[in-house]
Amino acid sequence: MATEPTSTESKKDPKSNGNGDDQSLGRKIKEGIDLAKNDPREGQIWTSVIRHKLDDSPRNRSLAVLSNVFLHLHPAKINRDAVRYGFTWGMGGISFYLFIVLTLTGVFLMFYYHPTKGQAFRDILYLRHDVPYGNLLRNMHRWAAHAMIITVWLHMLRVFLTGSYKPPREFNWGVGVLLLVFTMLLSFTGYLLPDDQLGFWAVTVGTNMARATPFLGHEGPFGPQMGMTAFNDVRFALLGGSIVDSNALLRAYIWHCIGLPIVLSVFLIVHFWRIRKDGSISGPAPIKLEHDFKDWAPAKA
Numbered sequence: 001m002a003t004e005p006t007s008t009e010s011k012k013d014p015k016s017n018g019n020g021d022d023q024s025l026g027r028k029i030k031e032g033i034d035l036a037k038n039d040p041r042e043g044q045i046w047t048s049v050i051r052h053k054l055d056d057s058p059r060n061r062s063l064a065v066l067s068n069v070f071l072h073l074h075p076a077k078i079n080r081d082a083v084r085y086g087f088t089w090g091m092g093g094i095s096f097y098l099f100i101v102l103t104l105t106g107v108f109l110m111f112y113y114h115p116t117k118g119q120a121f122r123d124i125l126y127l128r129h130d131v132p133y134g135n136l137l138r139n140m141h142r143w144a145a146h147a148m149i150i151t152v153w154l155h156m157l158r159v160f161l162t163g164s165y166k167p168p169r170e171f172n173w174g175v176g177v178l179l180l181v182f183t184m185l186l187s188f189t190g191y192l193l194p195d196d197q198l199g200f201w202a203v204t205v206g207t208n209m210a211r212a213t214p215f216l217g218h219e220g221p222f223g224p225q226m227g228m229t230a231f232n233d234v235r236f237a238l239l240g241g242s243i244v245d246s247n248a249l250l251r252a253y254i255w256h257c258i259g260l261p262i263v264l265s266v267f268l269i270v271h272f273w274r275i276r277k278d279g280s281i282s283g284p285a286p287i288k289l290e291h292d293f294k295d296w297a298p299a300k301a
């Protein structure tokens, strides 16, 4: 049923949406445009990029650093206790550091390595004996890979021991499990690349396990019923054939140098983004200092 407008409503702008804000909003926008005409640093474009005042005060100088992504990649504020080595063991950070070392040394190794049966092992010998610092380069890659497997497991252990898999971090735990799988797969695919006896037999045994995959392996549960044979099952897809040979080497190389590093990097971005969104690292209960207590008084001598 229509009612008479009250005395206040009748004074409103007829174009108003009814909440009474339109006039003041319109005025503010107009004022903003006028100001911007005089000084572009007061305009919307400028203030949406530079979010602090420009006059030279200690506060503005620190805001200039804190709000700049290049000068301050890390969060401006963190829980003091959450980043203690005693709490994190630093293992997530060290795993990330090792991943960067692996990426850089891996790119340099690619300059000398050909993923073919005739060339691969020769390239390893060449790196070892002839390339300047080649042996150092190869061993940096190898040892960083061994270390990363250990640090990722230790990181997972610490996350478990501190109960950091619990809400709201259960999604990030899931992302972490995928990171662990990709790290292991990177290690496994790298194993074959020297094309030596060690790698050859390791990959022979490893991929033979894929024969027993349920549904997808020709020796696995329900595999034969799904029409799997040694020439069309998941092992065949991994090796690019029914034996560990040149196709397997090429596939391992492409997964190792392109596919897996890209996938792992994408999940790392999600992992780090989630840490921020979940309220930073979980951290122990905050340590209270004496003066945090209300009725604290300095001890008498």
Ligand code: HEM
Residues within 6 Å of the ligand: 088, 089, 090, 091, 092, 093, 095, 096, 099, 152, 155, 156, 159, 162, 164, 165, 169, 172, 173, 174, 175, 176, 177, 179, 180, 183, 268, 271, 275, 280, 281, 282, 283
């Ligand atoms: C490539 C491997 C990984 C990297 C580089 C990585 C990196 C990191 C970093 C830098 C942090 C910050 C805290 C810290 O350093 O401990 C973190 C936190 C976390 N990570 Fe990982 N991580 C990896 C794998 C994993 C795995 C395997 C899991 C578990 C399955 C996991 C689960 C978590 C969780 C739940 C947090 C939040 C912990 C908290 O808030 O206390 N991450 N990760």
